[in-house]
């Protein structure tokens with residue numbers, strides 16, 4: 051499958067610097083949470099680059115001016131619990147008026163497939179531009195289930211999946227699952243280990259965000 055325009059890697063030096071902090075096993079939970087929030091802000095900024103603008107006539111203190119402002123479809127952020135919760139505040143700093151839906155999923159430790167335990171979406175999700183948030187894209191099972199759920203809920207148009215670290219296996223699976231989807235990631239790692247963890251990765255994102263290791 052061609053990844054060309056469907057996978058955006060944030061290779062900015064500040065992003066790579068902060069990602070190294072997340073990867074370091076000595077980084078404590080409080081700092082880990084802060085950096086997840088910061089990277090999520092940068093990634094949301096990048097993923098909202100194509101929001102439509104409209105002309106708005108304003109008056110500056112000096113002169114009248116045809117300014118540009120964001121209009122059009124409204125935004126929804128949909129974190130996959132738990133780890134995706136760590137990305138919500140950063141995303142909301144970029145689009146404060148966005149709505150937030152939640153999808154609760156936990157990978158089964160033996161099969162590595164996700165089990166769904168919660169969902170709550172904005173009532174008008176079908177008319178919103180949707181950004182799914184989850185720091186880790188490993189096998190792609192959780193992301194695929196989330197995207198299928200959103201399609202069944204009526205979401206149309208491009209779904210943007212925002213993660214911090216991804217594995218090639220997960221990218222391949224997610225792109226194959228939905229043909230109108232773009233993945234944003236700060237890194238594409240080597241692959242998965244026997245427990246379906248990303249290598250080198252950063253460990254279990256949920257445990258590191260919430261200090262439950």
Ligand SMILES: O=P(O)(O)OC[C@H]1O[C@H](OP(=O)(O)OP(=O)(O)O)[C@H](O)[C@@H]1O
Pocket residue numbers: 130131132133134155156157158162164184185186187188189190191192193220246254255256257
């Ligand atoms: O691509 P996949 O193979 O599906 O793996 C990625 C999923 O695993 C992690 O969640 P986890 O199940 O550990 O739940 P948690 O966020 O509650 O820790 C992670 O946050 C993703 O949701």
Ligand SMILES: O=c1cc[nH]c(=O)[nH]1
Pocket residue numbers: 133186188246247248249251252253254255256
């Ligand atoms: O490497 C991984 C894989 C799944 N979930 C995580 O939190 N980390």
Ligand SMILES: [Mg+2]
Pocket residue numbers: 133254255256257
């Ligand atoms: Mg976890």
